[in-house]
Amino acid sequence: MIKSKKFINFILQEGGIGLVLLILIAVFSIAAPRFATVTNFSNIMQQISINTAISVGMTYVILLGGIDLSVGSSLALATILAGKAITNPNLPVGVAIASACLAAVGISMLAGLFNGFVSVRWKIHSFIVTLGMLNMARGAALQISGSRTIFAFPAVFNRFGTMTFFSVIPSIFIIAFVLMVIGHIILRYTVFGRMIYAIGNNEEAVRLSGHNTGIYKISAFVFCGFTVGVAAIMYMLRLNIASPILGVGFELNAIAATVIGGTSMSGGKGSMIGTFLGACIIGVLNNGLLIIGLDDNARQMVTGFIIVFAVVLDTYREKLAKTQKE
Amino acid sequence: MNDEPILKLEHVTKAFPGVVALHDVSMAIQRGEVHILVGQNGAGKSSLVKLLTGIYFPDGGEMFFEGEPYAPKSTFDAFQKGIRVVHQEFNLLPYLSIAENIFLEKLPANHGFVDYGKLYRDAEEALKLVGFNIDPRTRVEMLGVAQMQLVEIAKAVFHNSKVLIMDEPTATLTSKEIQTLFGIIETLKRRGVTIIYISHRLQEIYEIGDRVTVLRNGEYVATEPLSSLTVNDLVKLMVGRDIGVAYPFDAEAALGETVLKVENLQVQGGKHPVSFSVRKGEILGISGLVGSGRTETVRALFGADRSAGGQIYLHGRQVQIRSPKDAVRHGLSLLTEDRKSQGVILDMNIAVNMTLADLAKVSKNGFLQQQTETNEANRLVEETGTKTPSVEQVVRNLSGGNQQKVVLGKWLFRDAEVLIFDEPTRGIDVGARYEIYLLLWKLARMGKAIVVVSSDLDELIGISHRMLIFSDGKITGELDRDAFDQEKILSYAYEEYIR
Numbered sequence: 001m002i003k004s005k006k007f008i009n010f011i012l013q014e015g016g017i018g019l020v021l022l023i024l025i026a027v028f029s030i031a032a033p034r035f036a037t038v039t040n041f042s043n044i045m046q047q048i049s050i051n052t053a054i055s056v057g058m059t060y061v062i063l064l065g066g067i068d069l070s071v072g073s074s075l076a077l078a079t080i081l082a083g084k085a086i087t088n089p090n091l092p093v094g095v096a097i098a099s100a101c102l103a104a105v106g107i108s109m110l111a112g113l114f115n116g117f118v119s120v121r122w123k124i125h126s127f128i129v130t131l132g133m134l135n136m137a138r139g140a141a142l143q144i145s146g147s148r149t150i151f152a153f154p155a156v157f158n159r160f161g162t163m164t165f166f167s168v169i170p171s172i173f174i175i176a177f178v179l180m181v182i183g184h185i186i187l188r189y190t191v192f193g194r195m196i197y198a199i200g201n202n203e204e205a206v207r208l209s210g211h212n213t214g215i216y217k218i219s220a221f222v223f224c225g226f227t228v229g230v231a232a233i234m235y236m237l238r239l240n241i242a243s244p245i246l247g248v249g250f251e252l253n254a255i256a257a258t259v260i261g262g263t264s265m266s267g268g269k270g271s272m273i274g275t276f277l278g279a280c281i282i283g284v285l286n287n288g289l290l291i292i293g294l295d296d297n298a299r300q301m302v303t304g305f306i307i308v309f310a311v312v313l314d315t316y317r318e319k320l321a322k323t324q325k326e
Numbered sequence: 327m328n329d330e331p332i333l334k335l336e337h338v339t340k341a342f343p344g345v346v347a348l349h350d351v352s353m354a355i356q357r358g359e360v361h362i363l364v365g366q367n368g369a370g371k372s373s374l375v376k377l378l379t380g381i382y383f384p385d386g387g388e389m390f391f392e393g394e395p396y397a398p399k400s401t402f403d404a405f406q407k408g409i410r411v412v413h414q415e416f417n418l419l420p421y422l423s424i425a426e427n428i429f430l431e432k433l434p435a436n437h438g439f440v441d442y443g444k445l446y447r448d449a450e451e452a453l454k455l456v457g458f459n460i461d462p463r464t465r466v467e468m469l470g471v472a473q474m475q476l477v478e479i480a481k482a483v484f485h486n487s488k489v490l491i492m493d494e495p496t497a498t499l500t501s502k503e504i505q506t507l508f509g510i511i512e513t514l515k516r517r518g519v520t521i522i523y524i525s526h527r528l529q530e531i532y533e534i535g536d537r538v539t540v541l542r543n544g545e546y547v548a549t550e551p552l553s554s555l556t557v558n559d560l561v562k563l564m565v566g567r568d569i570g571v572a573y574p575f576d577a578e579a580a581l582g583e584t585v586l587k588v589e590n591l592q593v594q595g596g597k598h599p600v601s602f603s604v605r606k607g608e609i610l611g612i613s614g615l616v617g618s619g620r621t622e623t624v625r626a627l628f629g630a631d632r633s634a635g636g637q638i639y640l641h642g643r644q645v646q647i648r649s650p651k652d653a654v655r656h657g658l659s660l661l662t663e664d665r666k667s668q669g670v671i672l673d674m675n676i677a678v679n680m681t682l683a684d685l686a687k688v689s690k691n692g693f694l695q696q697q698t699e700t701n702e703a704n705r706l707v708e709e710t711g712t713k714t715p716s717v718e719q720v721v722r723n724l725s726g727g728n729q730q731k732v733v734l735g736k737w738l739f740r741d742a743e744v745l746i747f748d749e750p751t752r753g754i755d756v757g758a759r760y761e762i763y764l765l766l767w768k769l770a771r772m773g774k775a776i777v778v779v780s781s782d783l784d785e786l787i788g789i790s791h792r793m794l795i796f797s798d799g800k801i802t803g804e805l806d807r808d809a810f811d812q813e814k815i816l817s818y819a820y821e822e823y824i825r
Contacts, residue, residue: 189693190689190694192692194678194694197678201672202667202668202671202672205667205668205669205670206682207649208650209650209654210651210655210683212649268673
């Protein structure tokens, strides 16, 4: 009895999403022999890295009942600033790389600060503020770069980007994974993480318990900006370019991963592990469908359907969880 | 003339878990009269209205409308039968025109297209019935409160409502607007509309009322012609009797020095500044009608809402309270009137809720010490007598009384010095109430300064050392425990409304 209840609870939480992921992997392995190979798994890891990194920050924002639509544009702007710094011939390579990292992370955190501050100070839904930032950052990226792509990064930088550990795990996946683990630890084990959940559930109760809820909300947006900055560097590591037109639609992938992972759009409920599994599901789907021979258009339709299906499943899970309690 | 009552209630009962809202109420409303309904907070007036309009369903008894059994399934059902409420808060759509609002239930249509010509003609006619001269194309958002009320009334009248229920219609009106409203009520009466009129303002009901029914603690007390009763008679009828709950008052406990002193605190939009103080170990009761400024005052004191001025002193030292954060830092706490939306986080567990106001005590360098938190929560559960299998339990699954104990536990953990309770026992059953009174007393003996706002007069009389009475935003009375007297308190509470 207790055992089955524990199992149900496990399924109701991250376990359910994990199960979906396992089923997908199993189905693709049977359908396409080329799917379940070490090389392909290495590919998938590389493909999901950037989305995973952005989703870590997105999870914080969505847990607060907000949303950040500007992550894709901010990422483009961050690559442009970082690209300018890294290709600066007057700087020694080490300094150039370091300043590129600082520039990428700094500008996206600044964008996050703007998003958070404006939405908190004037009580504007973050949907609107970040929609504005989406355009501002894109415009700034195009302006600063003169609409040109930046490339020819230092060789050592590019070499790190294509490195794999144990000839399986791509370097950028390790970065994403570390970011995810940090995100998980903060959310699960710190006062800050506790406040994120509490505010997402009932901001007024938290405020009346003597907390300045605005500070926490702004911090969540700044943290989201931080993950975007890291993702920008990862993008440059992977593709060795910085471009003002990249990152279009990244916000939707990050939102999809977060929501598939079980985070509620109204806030207060969800987990980092879930988000990571959500990003894995999207990655496995995209990769697997390609391998079994679906074209781009069909893949897009299936992925879209899966997102909706996951959310429907989630509301059903919630109902099940409620009846479990009674 | 038809002497049969238009509306008749026979032995109607409505109960909620732990509270009986209406008990065995029988009364009759005559066709074409203005029938006044009075009673203290919680007397059952609102429940009665909700039964008549199909929001609540009676647990027992029967209702008759024009001689037929009457059991409305929804507000729409009640409205179609001819019974309608004009609410204090209006149910109008601000961005639609007056005409569209009046005919929202059934817009005149032609093959699915709205027949605007007919709509505006009909609306004009409806507005004429209430003597309201305005273009029906005007958007509702442009109207003032009194005008919106006229639109609501026009809506009711035009749809041939036979019974019109008005719930505190004059609460937000100026005296000139009130006179206009009374004129309209006269007109409606002449047209044969029956009006049920609910009001705290005991003076004004004499201007328009024919008969009055008094409710008390959910029970029917009397129905009399207004001409046979004075205001004092009414107050006497409204005064409740002791419902027999034992109150653990400890008269021996010594009071200490003044902890909190409030001077000229002005609530946002309030009419009068208020001043009061609380001593160590004292329970100060705050009484008054709903909307008399009790809740607004304690919320402004706590920084939950902005105050418009005033000084607050703690142990004689002036402090600035601009937000709940400031208040909590200075040792104040507020247990809000609305427990579920402002007191607890329903979907998080007891431990999280209880430690929320002082996370520093259960964390080190920003990391939560989960073992410490569990231990502390267990201690608080014990101390407050919260009934739960474990501190991991989600608060939503607890009863109202236990949820309230969780909020209490939160402030105990914070070690607040001044505890403000707004309706601490609302919606809580009798057994759990008693436990909460015991906790209040324990806190007082620990030397806390306690302020209790309550609509339950028996409760305040039972537990307070001293009582302040609010009336229309003003403190109209202050009584010491040995001077507590239901009648006196009520007359203070109604003071500003009688004048």
